[in-house]
Amino acid sequence: MSHWIIAPILIPALAGMLLLLEVRERHQLRRVTGLLSASALLAVAVLLWQQAADGSITVYRLGNWAAPFGIVLVLDRLSALMLLLTALLAFPALLYACRGDDRKGANFHGLFQFQLMGINGAFLTGDLFNLFVFFEVLLIASYGLALHGRGRARVKAGLHYVVLNLVGSALFLIALGLIYGTTGTLNMADFAVKAQALSGSDHTLLRVAVLLLWVVFGLKAALFPLYFWLPATYANATAAVAALFAIMTKVGLYAILRVYALAFASGPLAGLGRHALWALALTTLVLAAIGALGAKRLGTLVAYLVVMSVGTLLAAFSYGQLQAVGPALYYLLHSTMICAALFLLTDLVARGRGEAGDTIAAGPAIPHGGVLAVLFFAAAIAVAGLPPLSGFLGKVALMQAVPVPLYWALLLLAGLVGVIGLSRAGSSLFWRTLGPGDGVRPGRQRLLALLLLLAMVLALTLWAQPVLQATASVAGQLQQPQHYIQAVLPGGAS
Amino acid sequence: MELLVAVIIGVLVSTGIYLCLRARTFPVVMGLTLLGYGVNLFLFAMGGLKIDRVAVVGLNSDPTDPLPQALVLTAIVIGFAMTAFLLVLALRSQGEHHTDHVDGDDEGDREGRR
Numbered sequence: 001m002s003h004w005i006i007a008p009i010l011i012p013a014l015a016g017m018l019l020l021l022e023v024r025e026r027h028q029l030r031r032v033t034g035l036l037s038a039s040a041l042l043a044v045a046v047l048l049w050q051q052a053a054d055g056s057i058t059v060y061r062l063g064n065w066a067a068p069f070g071i072v073l074v075l076d077r078l079s080a081l082m083l084l085l086t087a088l089l090a091f092p093a094l095l096y097a098c099r100g101d102d103r104k105g106a107n108f109h110g111l112f113q114f115q116l117m118g119i120n121g122a123f124l125t126g127d128l129f130n131l132f133v134f135f136e137v138l139l140i141a142s143y144g145l146a147l148h149g150r151g152r153a154r155v156k157a158g159l160h161y162v163v164l165n166l167v168g169s170a171l172f173l174i175a176l177g178l179i180y181g182t183t184g185t186l187n188m189a190d191f192a193v194k195a196q197a198l199s200g201s202d203h204t205l206l207r208v209a210v211l212l213l214w215v216v217f218g219l220k221a222a223l224f225p226l227y228f229w230l231p232a233t234y235a236n237a238t239a240a241v242a243a244l245f246a247i248m249t250k251v252g253l254y255a256i257l258r259v260y261a262l263a264f265a266s267g268p269l270a271g272l273g274r275h276a277l278w279a280l281a282l283t284t285l286v287l288a289a290i291g292a293l294g295a296k297r298l299g300t301l302v303a304y305l306v307v308m309s310v311g312t313l314l315a316a317f318s319y320g321q322l323q324a325v326g327p328a329l330y331y332l333l334h335s336t337m338i339c340a341a342l343f344l345l346t347d348l349v350a351r352g353r354g355e356a357g358d359t360i361a362a363g364p365a366i367p368h369g370g371v372l373a374v375l376f377f378a379a380a381i382a383v384a385g386l387p388p389l390s391g392f393l394g395k396v397a398l399m400q401a402v403p404v405p406l407y408w409a410l411l412l413l414a415g416l417v418g419v420i421g422l423s424r425a426g427s428s429l430f431w432r433t434l435g436p437g438d439g440v441r442p443g444r445q446r447l448l449a450l451l452l453l454l455a456m457v458l459a460l461t462l463w464a465q466p467v468l469q470a471t472a473s474v475a476g477q478l479q480q481p482q483h484y485i486q487a488v489l490p491g492g493a494s
Numbered sequence: 495m496e497l498l499v500a501v502i503i504g505v506l507v508s509t510g511i512y513l514c515l516r517a518r519t520f521p522v523v524m525g526l527t528l529l530g531y532g533v534n535l536f537l538f539a540m541g542g543l544k545i546d547r548v549a550v551v552g553l554n555s556d557p558t559d560p561l562p563q564a565l566v567l568t569a570i571v572i573g574f575a576m577t578a579f580l581l582v583l584a585l586r587s588q589g590e591h592h593t594d595h596v597d598g599d600d601e602g603d604r605e606g607r608r
Contacts (some may be wrong), residue, residue: 156598173533179538
């Protein structure tokens with residue numbers, strides 16, 4: 001049995017604890033520890049992807065207790081892909097923060113590592129209650145990170161974020177209680193088997209539990225009507241934190257996809273809540289487009305683009321054909337990378353404009369703003385889905401997979417609105433200048449972090465064919481939940 | 495017994511939700527705490543209610559289910575930590591905004607009362 005599966009949880013946990021022990025004033029040491037951990041995570045994620053790419057599903061029993069009695073970690077293609085994405089995102093975000101943002105608060109590096117631990121754990125676990133625990137780990141780290149650097153706006157947005165997520169946790173526990181009460185198990189594979197055999201009042205209770213789960217995951221994913229916390233929280237967070245948060249909404253999407261593909265793709269409970277999710281996803285798409293058009297700050301605009309990507313993705317997930325999942329996962333990779341890059345770019349623009357910050361209005365010229373303008377142009381093309389970058393390829397693949405006129409219309413309309421919003425922002429920020437200001441030119445390390453993220457988007461464009469094949473293989477594996485169940489419960493259902 | 499527990503959970507959760515919808519941070523914290531109590535009791539009841547039974551196999555013929563107790567323990571610890579954090583954050587918010595309104599601004603609230 002390979003022990004590497006638990007490494008994505010252990011590496012950040014150990015690094016985080018080490019960072020708590022290290023002397024606070026020795027910033028270089030803490031930065032090196034953090035970056036080393038992020039690099040190790042990247043190496044392990046590549047290794048795990050190679051292991052999972054051949055289609056094998058590896059189960060890691062904690063304490064060697066057999067499922068469904070013990071907690072298991074399960075590595076399949078979907079988990080490996082999400083781990084890889086997290087690691088690819090974490091390194092540039094941390095690199096960006098190491099230029100000075102990490103010194104605004106006491107424990108940035110420790111919190112960052114614990115956040116990574118929570119995210120990785122949520123992607124790996126095969127147990128619903130363990131998923132709750134990892135959600136809480138990533139949430140409590142994210143509370144600290146969202147407030148990092150203080151400031152009035154951050155405290156206000158942070159308070160809303162914390163209260164909403166605490167209510168979400170309570171709902172999650174109610175759902176888990178109902179699931180345990182009706183099926184007698186919390187193991188995902190075992191749950192998938194037992195959910196099929198229920199009848200009568202237990203069946204009704206289970207439906208309630210699953211719909212509650214969709215609500216909780218929808219809150220994490222920022223689905224209408226539960227997305228209102230996102231723009232304020234993300235737009236006010238420190239840039240590197242906002243960039244890392246680009247993966248947080250995807251944790252919610254991952255959880256929906258995982259549970260749905262395992263237990264609700266076929267059988268008597270097939271498609272539970274699917275139509276509601278589809279309608280809500282499309283509503284999210286429309287409202288996020290309106291929000292993007294009305295944004296007064298570039299940070300808010302990018303946050304609404306994150307919400308827009310959630311709507312696009314969830315609509316594809318809930319379309320009902322798991323074939324749509326392959327292109328959707330490609331779009332997920334693309335949108336996470338590009339939104340993170342845009343958050344970093346927003347911060348560079350805000351630094352360059354001094355007091356004007358990232359408000360979309362005439363302001364002082366950015367020193368050496370040409371580089372930023374070119375990068376913004378490229379990133380805007382990618383995120384709005386114009387040819388030739390990966391956003392376009394992702395949307396074309398999605399539209400081929402989901403041949404519904406309404407979806408096509410809304411997706412194209414949202415893309416158009418995104419172009420309008422971004423061109424309005426870009427022309428205000430870079431062209432309507434009022435002469436030199438007190439801003440600073442972008443530093444080399446920060447630019448490097450941004451370029452790393454943009455290079456990944458470019459790589460997604462250049463190697464679109466192999467990446468799409470890989471995501472299609474992930475979707476193919478999700479279509480056969482029996483393999484997952486077989487791997488976790490080798491002796492058949494208990 | 496079942497009815498009593500159900501009523502208690504219902505009262506706790508509904509009071510919790512009512513308090514969560516208040517506009518001041520302290521009632522919201524109290525509301526979340528009550529909601530947490532309700533949820534913990536609910537989790538506890540999910541293993542089936544049995545009186546005077548130890549959750550150890552072999553000590554009696556019909557032991558209670560120990561798993562919900564473990565779940566509740568985890569939920570209590572996490573809920574406790576979150577409440578502590580939220581209290582600190584509420585104090586911080588009051589320090590920053592000089593008001594305990596959840597929006598950090600009670601202008602609209604005052605005008606609403608006039």
